[in-house]
Amino acid sequence: MKLFFKCLGWVGVSSVGLAVGGALLVLQFPQLLVNDRSFSLAIKKFVPSSYPITWSRERIDVRSMSFLKKEFSFRFDRFCVLDQADQAFSACFDRVSLRFVVDFSRLIPRLSVIGPIEITGGDIALNLDRLPSRPSAGPGKAFEMPRLAKTVLAGARIEEILLDLPRLRVQAGGKTAEGGLRIEKQPLKPWGLDGSASAQFEEGARADLTAHFIQEGSRASFQLDANYRQGAKKIAAHANGSVGRAGLQARFSGWASKLDPQLTRVDVNDCALSVKPVENGADYRLHCPMRASLPLPPPSLKVFGIPRQLGLVVSGEIHSPSLLPSMDRPLDGNLLVSIDPIISSLFTGGGHLGLRLNGKPAEFSKGKGAEAETDLFLKIPRFERIVTRLRGTSWDIPAPLRVLKGSFEVQAKGKTDLRQGVFPARLDTKLSSRSQALKIDASSVFEFHRAGGFNSGLDAEITLSDVQVELPRLDLAVPPRLMPDERIQAHHPVEAKKAEPSSFVYQVKIKTQEGHPLRVVSNLAKAPVPIDLDLTLDRTGNLSGPIRIERFPVVLFRQKATIDHFVLTLKEPRDASDVDGLIKIPHGDYTILIDVVGTISEPRVRVESEPPVPTNQLVSVLLYGDQQENLDSNQRASVGNTEAAFSQGAMGLASLYLFASTPVQSLLYDPTTRSVTARISLGGGTTLNLSGNGSQFQSVGLRKRLGPSWAVTTSVDQSKENPGAQIVTAFLEWIHRY
Amino acid sequence: MAGLFYCAFAVARESEPPRTVLCPGLIVVGAVDPGMSDVEKRLVCGDSKSNSWREIPKNQARFNLSAFLQDRALYHVRFRTQKERLIVEAGDPTYVTSLTSEGAPPELELYRQRKVVGQKLTPALLDTVEQWTKKRLGTLGYACPRVKSRADPDTGEIHLVIESGPQQILMEIFADETPGINPGVLRRYDAFRLGRLYNGDNLVTTSNRVVSQGLFDSSFFLPSCRGNSVSASQQIVASPPRLLSLGAGLNTEELLVGRARWTESRIGQNASDLSVQLYGSFRSQQISSYLDAYVFAPGSRQALRPYVSIDHENWDAYETGTFSTQLGHETSWDNEDLGFKVITGPQLDVIRTYRGVGPVSSHFLSMLSSWTIMSHGFEFYGDRGAPRTGYSATAKIALANRSAYSSVSVQRLSLRWENLLNYRNYDPPLLVFGLRAGYDTTITGERPNFSNIYGVQLPPTYLHFLGGSQDLRGFGVQELPIQPPGTTAQNQIGSLSDAFVSMEARLVEVLPLGLEPFLLADVGVLGSSPWNVAAPVYWDPGFGLRLQSPIGVFRTTLAHGFIGATPDHLQFFFSFGQEF
Structure with missing residues (x-):
């Protein structure tokens, strides 16, 4: 046993001695270990056969600078590496030469000098789609150097480096990018990097990039130029700046053309970006003036003098918790887009849009962490210029608005988030003319939200604070047709497609200000008619709500009257809108009350009085200003016909007003057709057709009245010549009742 | 030669469409004088007596004229400007080519209405057609019909949309009370029976009987519909009871015929009447007198x-x-x-x-x-x-x-x-x-x-x-x-x-x-x-x-x-x- 351990001891000592001796020998003569042959054997041994590394000529030199400091030089001509398995990459270099000095004076050898390194004539092809996926190194560890490498490289002096890759091709996602790269570092000179790249995409798109970096002390300055072209779309950008431990300072300029049909060109000039690392992340600052060129307006809109260019300034300050913003880490800051004032001969405009960020970018689309604010305005200082400019065009302002003068302004101001937004807007008009006024305060809220698809809506309230409108001069006759008859429309053989339900809903309220009714001026009324409105226009285009004529004096039936109230409540269908009115006419010892109820198409009139008087008498007084007993037969018949027409709502509202405003000689009414024809005393015995439906009165029945006391009376009588025979006879008669 | 030239000129003039100068800036070509009223002329040419309406711009004149010319059956009016003047080519009037209806009861028999087809199609004619139809329906028992017309200015067709309602029974008559006369007296002149089908002409005949008897100067009925029945209110205009008339006629047999008559109606509560008549001609002379003494029940x-x-x-x-x-x-x-x-x-x-x-x-x-x-x-x-x-x-x-x-x-x-x-x-x-x-x-x-x-x-x-x-x-x-x-x-x-x-x-x-x-x-x-x-x-x-x-x-x-x-x-x- 002792012998065994003794032998073992001698073997051990011998081994150690041999190892130490060997190490010392290698140290003294490193070329014994590192040489051409050993390198080739190492490549064959340690590099998988699927990644063959080849070279045409090699030269490996090892020089001992001292016992513990050795210089290694490697030089390869036509050095190539291939990925035979996945064909994910191939790289060939005309020359690869590498020199480094290793210092073995420490337990872990260190590199004291690196360089010259020369890799030139590179031809690299990389297909990212074929790269095998590698397990993630874990968050934050993707780019972390191994500690051993840090130890080995610590303190190394880097001498000349030249990396010249004239042909660099990268494929990913079916797209190919080609370029070149040159990195150069001279001793005692700053790092320099010149790179260029170009990429060819499908659909003929092409992008080019040149980059130039120079190390200047603790900072590096750079200059980038990029171009992109796809058909008519073009982008050109230039950036220069510096980056270092203190952060990034950059200035951008460039232009883009025809990226969007609504934007002809966008120019960015002297856009400044700074990124400053701070203790808890980085602060970003941006100030970017832009100019957008708008497309030519259609010929019909040219008259508005819309400017061709729009000036904007995008600026902002954002804090990121990390140097590079991440979708999952909150940002905090502001972005502002300011619109340069737009000034044309017709209008001025401007404003800004702001974005307040306080959350994670990944949640912005959910409405969290991003809030936008707008403040835009458009002002037309002189409406009359608009009228003049639009004269003769398809936008010509119609009468009676075209005589108005003054200004109006639209302002949109509000907050929104990216998921749902609210935009309040205001419209103020101050227009007037000799006999009209149009002062409107309108406020509206435009809302949108994206839950379940994009939906939007408008809720507007228009207050007519001072409006007076002049109607055209009308005659005491049936009014002209102002709108095409809805019953007469061209027939389309194919039913129009049902429109898909719109996601845009709107509601507009139109109302007058309390105490300031809308006033309608007409030659048929002695004074402006005061009207209160409280109408609502909904998404279906239906207008509903009350139109109220306020209490005001009027002349009806040639007597002074007062409209106590008259309310027209609009609804659909329009003919079904309700009417409720009361007119008071003082007459001697009593007051005649004319009550109008029913609908627009069939307003029924009740004539009563306080104290009560028979309706016949009241109608008689209204029509002829006299008691019924004093009327002739024709007039009494007219009274009866008028009562019937009133009761059945045979006259529309306009006809009722005409009827009440004209001196009536006689009125004929056919209850079966509800046709009303009035003979009025306006010279020539003018006949008016007052039927709401416009039908002509066909015949007059038993007695055709020709005048106050004359009529043609038709009857079926006994024949004088043939007693027993019934014949139809007519007599021209003078009639008197008493 | 001069004569030939003159003839050619006259023929040429004759073949030119007529021209009517409404006012210095407005000429109507191609129709006989449309006969504009003074008010219509003012709304087209301007009114020198009104500051706000002194000048009418051409687009407004066009609009007004189009409406006015409807009354003359002119619907294909064309306008053109010639040297600051507005030329109105009136075109040809539209004549009625057919008259049809929907919703009409079979007994209406619209063909009976003469003087419609072939006449100029004007709003007044439409009014007449509507009124004729209502009157005709009134004689068939439809007391309160609704009739709406529409017409095509290109084809001349008139079409009526009729809501006749049910045929109605005349159920009741309400008559004004006349002092001195028993209620029901007027019923003896009725040309109808209550409980029978309504006929508007019969009410007129009744009124005529009342007037011809000298009872009153005027009498008319105002019908009121309610469901399947009609009631009518009889309005009368009382007049002095005595009538004196002098009349004349003539013919070749008796030459001049004269008649003098004196009538006192409304004698007594039952309105008996006494009449004295003198009749005279070249051939015959007569003095006569009669008394219609209604001595029985008031309505008898x-x-x-x-x-x-x-x-x-x-x-x-x-x-x-x-x-x-x-x-x-x-x-x-x-x-x-x-x-x-x-x-x-x-x-x-x-x-x-x-x-x-x-x-x-x-x-x-x-x-x-x-x-x-x-x-x-x-x-x-x-x-x-x-x-x-x-x-x-x-x-x-x-x-x-x-x-x-x-x-x-x-x-x-x-x-x-x-x-x-x-x-x-x-x-x-x-x-x-x-x-x-x-x-x-x-x-x-x-x-x-x-x-x-x-x-x-x-x-x-x-x-x-x-x-x-x-x-x-x-x-x-x-x-x-x-x-x-x-x-x-x-x-x-x-x-x-x-x-x-x-x-x-x-x-x-x-x-x-x-x-x-x-x-x-x-x-x-x-x-x-x-x-x-x-x-x-x-x-x-x-x-x-x-x-x-x-x-x-x-x-x-x-x-x-x-x-x-x-x-x-x-x-x-x-x-x-x-x-x-």
Whole structure:
């Protein structure tokens, strides 16, 4: 046993001695270990056969600078590496030469000098789609150097480096990018990097990039130029700046053309970006003036003098918790887009849009962490210029608005988030003319939200604070047709497609200000008619709500009257809108009350009085200003016909007003057709057709009245010549009742 | 050469479409003057008297014009600008090509509506079509229909959407209370029965009866629908109870005809009425008076009708003076289709013959009964002065016996029937056929003949003559029977029986100016014995013209009489106020 351990001891000592001796020998003569042959054997041994590394000529030199400091030089001509398995990459270099000095004076050898390194004539092809996926190194560890490498490289002096890759091709996602790269570092000179790249995409798109970096002390300055072209779309950008431990300072300029049909060109000039690392992340600052060129307006809109260019300034300050913003880490800051004032001969405009960020970018689309604010305005200082400019065009302002003068302004101001937004807007008009006024305060809220698809809506309230409108001069006759008859429309053989339900809903309220009714001026009324409105226009285009004529004096039936109230409540269908009115006419010892109820198409009139008087008498007084007993037969018949027409709502509202405003000689009414024809005393015995439906009165029945006391009376009588025979006879008669 | 050039120029001008300058900046081309009203012109050309409407921009003028020209059936209007002027090419008017409906009950028979297809398609025409349809449905029992029309300006089609609702029963009438009159009085004039199908025309007929009786100046019904039933409110305009009227008519038989009438209606709580009438013409004069005494229940249609009259008639054949008095019992009955009236009672006639064959003086106490049936259509359109449809029939019997204060025992029978037929029931009518027939006979033992004219005990008014506008229009009034040669005005003899048929076919609303031509043909026979008629046959073809004027109807006929195969003479007739 002792012998065994003794032998073992001698073997051990011998081994150690041999190892130490060997190490010392290698140290003294490193070329014994590192040489051409050993390198080739190492490549064959340690590099998988699927990644063959080849070279045409090699030269490996090892020089001992001292016992513990050795210089290694490697030089390869036509050095190539291939990925035979996945064909994910191939790289060939005309020359690869590498020199480094290793210092073995420490337990872990260190590199004291690196360089010259020369890799030139590179031809690299990389297909990212074929790269095998590698397990993630874990968050934050993707780019972390191994500690051993840090130890080995610590303190190394880097001498000349030249990396010249004239042909660099990268494929990913079916797209190919080609370029070149040159990195150069001279001793005692700053790092320099010149790179260029170009990429060819499908659909003929092409992008080019040149980059130039120079190390200047603790900072590096750079200059980038990029171009992109796809058909008519073009982008050109230039950036220069510096980056270092203190952060990034950059200035951008460039232009883009025809990226969007609504934007002809966008120019960015002297856009400044700074990124400053701070203790808890980085602060970003941006100030970017832009100019957008708008497309030519259609010929019909040219008259508005819309400017061709729009000036904007995008600026902002954002804090990121990390140097590079991440979708999952909150940002905090502001972005502002300011619109340069737009000034044309017709209008001025401007404003800004702001974005307040306080959350994670990944949640912005959910409405969290991003809030936008707008403040835009458009002002037309002189409406009359608009009228003049639009004269003769398809936008010509119609009468009676075209005589108005003054200004109006639209302002949109509000907050929104990216998921749902609210935009309040205001419209103020101050227009007037000799006999009209149009002062409107309108406020509206435009809302949108994206839950379940994009939906939007408008809720507007228009207050007519001072409006007076002049109607055209009308005659005491049936009014002209102002709108095409809805019953007469061209027939389309194919039913129009049902429109898909719109996601845009709107509601507009139109109302007058309390105490300031809308006033309608007409030659048929002695004074402006005061009207209160409280109408609502909904998404279906239906207008509903009350139109109220306020209490005001009027002349009806040639007597002074007062409209106590008259309310027209609009609804659909329009003919079904309700009417409720009361007119008071003082007459001697009593007051005649004319009550109008029913609908627009069939307003029924009740004539009563306080104290009560028979309706016949009241109608008689209204029509002829006299008691019924004093009327002739024709007039009494007219009274009866008028009562019937009133009761059945045979006259529309306009006809009722005409009827009440004209001196009536006689009125004929056919209850079966509800046709009303009035003979009025306006010279020539003018006949008016007052039927709401416009039908002509066909015949007059038993007695055709020709005048106050004359009529043609038709009857079926006994024949004088043939007693027993019934014949139809007519007599021209003078009639008197008493 | 100049002439050729001028002709070419004139032709060229003629072929240019007409141009109407509405105002300096607006010209309408291609249509006859659209006849714009002053208001329409202002809304298109501007109003120099209104600051706000002084200038109308062209786009606004276009919009307004498009609406205005609709009223002229112009829907394919094109606008163009030429040297700052707006040229309006009016295009051709659209005419109606068809009239269809949906939802209509089968009995509506839309084809009846004339003067729609072929007319200009205007909003007013649509109103007329809607109103006609509602009215027509009202006569079929649909009291509250809804009718909406729509039309295609490209094709000219009119389509009606009809919601007729159920046919409705007229259940109740609410009448205004009239002071001094029992409620229910007005119901005796009803041309309908409650609980039967509603018919709007019958309500109008009822109103006409009330007015023609002189009861009130105006009466109308306001229907109100509720489910399957209708109730109507009767509104009346009370007037002073006494009516005095003086009227005139004329015709070639009696020349100028005058009538004076005094009526007091609303006598007593049951609204009895008393009437006195003077009637006069060149041929006959009459003073008459009657009292409709409603002495029974307020709504009862029964009345006692005392009547008295004094007549003087002076025809070619005779001249008589007659005093008549009757105490009749009158009643009537109506349903939704027809009315029926009966008057029965004793009548005393005292007749003096001043000229003609017959006793100088005679008297007859007869039991007279008169039965009249008349369709509501006949009455309705007759009241409107536009007879077109319906029928009327009357039967009169008078029985007198010598033993009962009568000069001679004699029974008289008179039948009349008239029927108007509207071809395909068009409205307005296209062709109205009229048929009138009559039969009279005097049953007596007397046999007036020329060999014993002085022995005739019957007064000439109890004999029968034909000729005149009421029967044979190819002969003069009471010209038939033809008297033997040598007969004088003193000894013309009538016949004991007669029968006739008159026919007429009238073209309505085709010619302009309201002219309605018609063809006529009449045929009649006479008989010298009771019940029997014998040859010769008298007949006459002819034609006439009816004119519906604003003051009444004018009729004229020209017919040629024939006796058997022998032509007789032309006969002209003219009247104002008389119908077929």
